[in-house]
Amino acid sequence: MARYPLPAIPSRLIEFEVADDLRRGAPVARVVRAAGEEVExxxxxxxxxxxxVRDVAADDVRWLVGVGQGTPADWRSAGAALVRAAAEGDRARTVQVDLGDAEADGDQLAALAAGVLLGGxxxxxxxxxxxxxxxxxxxxxPSGTAVPDLTRVRELAGAAALARDLSNAPSNIKNPAWLAETAxxxxxxxxGLRATIRDEKWLAAQGFGGVLAVGGGSxxxxxxxxxxxRPRGASRHLLLVGKGITFDTGGLSIKPAEGMHLMRTDMAGGAAVIAATRAIAALRLGLRVSALVPAAENHVSGGSYRPGDVVRHYGGKTTEVSNTDAEGRMVLAxxxxxxxxxxxxxxxxxVATLTGAMKVALxxxxxxxxxxxxxxxxxxxxAGQAAGESWWRMPLLDDHVDAVRGELADVxxxxxxxxxxxxxxxxxxxxxxxxWAHLDIAGPARADKSYAEVVPGATGFAARTLxxxxxSYAGQPPEAGE
Known part of the structure; x- marks a missing residue:
């Protein structure tokens, strides 16, 4: 399908090791904790x-890197900043970190690793x-330092990285079939993880009117x-649903040209769901998970759905369409x-990049x-706090429930x-x-500059939270299997 190679998906992550000695010839970064006095x-x-991160002209130390007060967020920022500085400098293949006087526990080292893996x-x-x-x-x-479960750290970072990969892929390659095949x-x-792909004929036979309406113009x-x-012995069952709009022109209610190129990431919610489900299974968590990603392109053609249409969803409920650029809720329904x-x-x-309103609010x-x-x-x-992702609970205001009721349709x-x-x-x-929880990630799903462990482009936001x-639902992970 592609006429030129994409980067490998999933991306190759940096190796992160905890050792008891420094390797000769590899540059060293020394950690500095904010303790009231500057280190020289x-x-x-x-x-x-x-x-x-500051460059140092010393024989045994190449960089000084700050870890602030030592919170997990501080250590993630330090790891990300260090690996970016090293990549811009002499492009060393191996970078070493000397903790110096900055004692670190397992959680802090896990945060440092997450920053390294995602910041690079x-x-x-x-x-x-x-x-x-x-x-x-x-x-x-130092001897006796608690070493974190690096396999778990790597799977969490890998989930965010895979979500970034899927979201960053250009939409001339990433159509719904490509996303499904890649997943x-x-x-x-x-x-223990199984994928089933449903095509447009199956969707029509089952009555997925929202997905078919949105995808009809492409x-x-x-x-x-x-x-x-479905791991053995799992007693709890979680359903994850992610918006998978592989490109969004807005349809007949077309978007302004400025910024439309960013709509390749309008499937970031679906990417987070795919990546998180893969990590959940790889970690063999003792929880049953079903995950659904309705994937479609919202384009302009004679087959596009129209404002004023009435669409019948799976299960029979009907929706009165008023703006074809509000396509995410149509496929999620x-x-x-x-x-x-x-x-x-x-x-x-x-999970969905659903509304610009949340970008304004948060x-x-x-x-x-x-x-x-x-x-x-x-x-x-x-879960967001544990993952280092920030969420704010918004109200479901009953004062606006009547506005959802339709005149020509149910809603x-x-x-x-x-x-x-x-x-x-x-x-x-x-x-x-x-x-039920609805996660609107329209704001944090993309970034235009680096901050903490985030780099420009798709951020993979929500994957680690999921x-x-x-x-949090799972007990001791049983062996995965049908």
Missing amino acids: LGGVRHAGKAGE YRFKVSADGDKAGVRTVRVLA ERVVADVP ASPPRLIELSY DALAYGIRRFRPDAVVD GLRTGALFASDDALAARVLA RQTPTGPGGITAALFLREFVDGLP VELAA
Whole structure:
């Protein structure tokens, strides 16, 4: 399908090691904690500000890197800043970290590793291929230092990186069929995880009117990606649903040209769901997970759906269309109704780059959380804190429920009122009263500059939160298998 090679998907991550001695010949970074007094080395002073890296002209130390007060966020920022500085400098293949007087526990080393793994991420479609850069970061830890579970750290970082890969892929290659085939490929080697791909004929036979309407304007037909992880002995069941719009022109309600190129990442919610489900299975968490990603392109043609149309979703409920650029909720409605009826999960979480309103309300680094259940909301917030992803709970205001009711149909696609809230209220119509959370990641799914462990482009936001959420439901992980 591709006329030129994409970078490898999943991306190759940097190796992170904890060692008890330094390797000769590899440059060294020394950690500086903010402790009230500056550290001076080789004529360079460093106050320990988190994520600040200074070059040092000393024989045994190449960089000073600050870890602030030592919070996990500080250590993630330090790891990311260090690996970026090393990549811009002498392009050493191996970088070593001397903790110096900065004592670090297992959680702090795990955060440092996460920063290294994700701060060194890059995705570029180039004839030059993958240029050599930092391949290994070795941390010199004093004897007795608690070493984190690096396999778990790597799977969490790998989930975010895979979500970035899928979202960054250009849309002249990434149509619904490509996304489905890639999802099927990347989960194929994970024990206990199965992928099923539904095509447009199956979608039509089952009555997925929302997906078919949105995808009707494209020459690339829609798909439904279905992932199933069923470990032995699992007593809890979580349904994950992710928006998979592989490119969004807005349809007949077309978007302005400025910024439309970023719509290759409009499937970031679906990418997070695919990547998180893969990591959940790879970690063999003791929780059943069903995951659905309705994938479609929202294009302009004679087959496009129109404002004023009435669309019948899976299960029969109808929607009055008023803006074809509100396509995400149309495909999610089908997938939510189908997933709940087929799987009867204990809880449901959907993830989507859904509304510009949440970018205005919360900015570009915080995700919006809507939830019908307080306990589920608390779990998501705790999972986000553990993952280092920021969420803010938004209200489901009953004052706007009547606006969701349609005149020509059961519900109205774009009700009047606050856009993020009314979009969530629309989706609530399709969850059949189950504990449900809606994660709107329109803001933090993309970045235009580096910060902490984030690099420009797709961020992979929500993938780690979903893995941590699943872990909060799971007990000791049993052996995966059907």
